[in-house]
Amino acid sequence: MKYLEYTPLDRINDFLSHVNLGERTIKGCLEAYSCKHTGTDKRLSLSLENEILDHLGKSLDTDSSSPVEYLCSRSSRKTMIYLLLTLHHMYPDYDFSAVKAHEFFTEESWDSVKQIFDDYMFEASKAWLEENEVPLLETLYKTLDEVVKLAECEIYSYNPEAEANPFLEKGSIWSYHFFFYNRKLKRVVYFNFGCLSNLVGDFGDESSFEEDDEIFEGMDM
Numbered sequence: 703m704k705y706l707e708y709t710p711l712d713r714i715n716d717f718l719s720h721v722n723l724g725e726r727t728i729k730g731c732l733e734a735y736s737c738k739h740t741g742t743d744k745r746l747s748l749s750l751e752n753e754i755l756d757h758l759g760k761s762l763d764t765d766s767s768s769p770v771e772y773l774c775s776r777s778s779r780k781t782m783i784y785l786l787l788t789l790h791h792m793y794p795d796y797d798f799s800a801v802k803a804h805e806f807f808t809e810e811s812w813d814s815v816k817q818i819f820d821d822y823m824f825e826a827s828k829a830w831l832e833e834n835e836v837p838l839l840e841t842l843y844k845t846l847d848e849v850v851k852l853a854e855c856e857i858y859s860y861n862p863e864a865e866a867n868p869f870l871e872k873g874s875i876w877s878y879h880f881f882f883y884n885r886k887l888k889r890v891v892y893f894n895f896g897c898l899s900n901l902v903g904d905f906g907d908e909s910s911f912e913e914d915d916e917i918f919e920g921m922d923m
Contacts (some may be wrong), residue, residue: 703743703787706734706889710845717838718895721826724876728826730895734849735791737784737888746790750783772800782807785881787857788890808863810880815857816843818878823895850884850891857882 709734739747763915786809789798819839830838846852859881870877877896883889 703784703793703890704736704740705737705791706849708734708845708849710841710848711891714838714845716841717830718826721829722830722900723825725900726822727760727898727900728894728895729898730826732891732893733792733843734889734891735788737787738891743754743787747890748788750786751779754779754782758765776852781856781885784883784890789860789879792892806854806860808859808861809902810857810859812852812855813881815859822876822897824879846882846891846893847868850882850887850889852882853884854886855884871896871898873899 711734717734718728718732721728723871786798789796819842823839827838830841834841843852858881860881875897877894879894880892882891882893
């Protein structure tokens with residue numbers, strides 16, 4: 703996977719790097735990648751493919767009546783491997799398991815994703831308009847369309863459990879992770895954005911909570 707540089711993405715990234723809204727902060731990141739293998743991608747891709755096929759074989763042996771559908775299609779396996787390779791490039795210190803990760807990928811419609819943007823980026827959009835004439839979401843949609851042609855894209859969300867989430871930050875209130883994959887262009891745009899509480903530090907560290915627990919021990923609640 704080769705990182706692709708696009709100036710319009712950089713502009714949005716600069717804004718979303720830290721949008722302070724008082725008690726909360728909105729943060730986001732957009733990155734574009736070519737699906738062409740580079741460096742260790744071929745070896746990693748083969749490893750992920752073997753992991754998936756091995757899991758498929760075991761699943762069919764234990765329950766032949768309900769195979770894991772995504773595993774049975776080579777095209778779907780290839781798509782998921784591209785998404786995993788993107789994650790590996792974004793977070794090289796985290797080991798993404800193909801067998802586990804497939805549970806967290808969900809194909810989304812553009813309408814549902816657009817609704818999430820409308821709902822969760824409303825306040826950030828107001829902050830953007832303080833320095834820009836064209837609305838944030840209009841700029842975002844136009845940029846995505848330039849890079850990956852939205853009408854041709856398959857869109858996937860990634861929603862891991864807390865213990866399998868390499869993106870989780872202290873004070874996280876909510877977060878979303880989307881992949882815009884254009885099969886024809888062999889290109890992926892990864893977009894994550896989330897909201898963090900700015901009040902977390904005001905309550906002290908974890909040790910202070912442990913001390914509070916000791917104080918209340920033995921008391922009738």
